[in-house]
Amino acid sequence: MxxxxxxxxxxxxxxxxxxxxxxxxxxxxxxxxxxxxxxxxxxxxxxxxxxxxxxxxxxxxxxxxxxxxxxxxxxxxxxxxxxxxxxxxxxxxxxxxxxxxxxxxxxxxxxxxxxxxxxxxxxxxxxxxxMPDKLLKEYISRHDLNISDEFDVSRLAIAFGVSEQALQIRLNNLKLAKPNF
Ligand SMILES: [Zn+2]
CATH class of the missing domain: 1.10.10 (Arc Repressor Mutant, subunit A)
Structure with missing residues (x-):
């Protein structure tokens, strides 16, 4: 259960x-x-x-x-x-x-x-x-980030105070990014 x-x-x-x-x-x-x-x-x-x-x-x-x-x-x-x-x-x-x-x-x-x-x-x-869903989406759109771009992912990770690894998993789970493996 x-x-x-x-x-x-x-x-x-x-x-x-x-x-x-x-x-x-x-x-x-x-x-x-x-x-x-x-x-x-x-x-x-x-x-x-x-x-x-x-x-x-x-x-x-x-x-x-x-x-x-x-x-x-x-x-x-x-x-x-x-x-x-x-x-x-x-x-x-x-x-x-x-x-x-x-x-x-x-x-x-x-x-x-x-x-x-x-x-x-x-x-x-x-x-x-x-990494709340809404805050991520809002930030990505406000800063016009491209989440396939390593530099932008790193910028997003810094803004949210998380590791790039944790961010990548979150983006994948939210279907905001395509798994790159
Ligand atoms: Zn535990």
Missing amino acids: STSSAPTKSPEQLLKEHGLFKQPVNVEALAEALGIAVKYEELEDDFSAFLMIKHGKPTAFVNGAHHLNRRRFSLAHEIGHFIKHYKKTNRDRLFLDRTLTLYTRKENSASENVDFQMEREANVFAAGLL
Whole structure:
């Protein structure tokens, strides 16, 4: 059963609600608005982040050694867990994110477990949060960008504070770009 069956707010709704619907999305401000404390820590390199909820109080620990764009994505991913997977009835909860859980892309299969489903949902949430459909389209059109052009893609990535890799995946998923592989 999908863990996404409960209605939760979309990234766009959340950002608008908190006056943060503009690029680059202020992901820290959103965390703060949602009551999530954010800490940058020295974590082992293969840890991107984790979200600890203790007595109902959430803290996101992000690997401070990682590149800014990656830290933004990691934090957005943890916000995704908080919004989509944390049930208020479970006061204590821990979501651990190793690099692999954030970046490995696997095929759908019957053996796919709930954890992997949740990781994918958190990634989709994070992409939607950092690169909202409407803001991307608006920016592309306002600046007359050509998303088949490497330079323009790089400009777009900088404007949204994301890696070019994350942006390319998002553009492909939104059918704004043709896969170039
Ligand atoms: Zn995760």
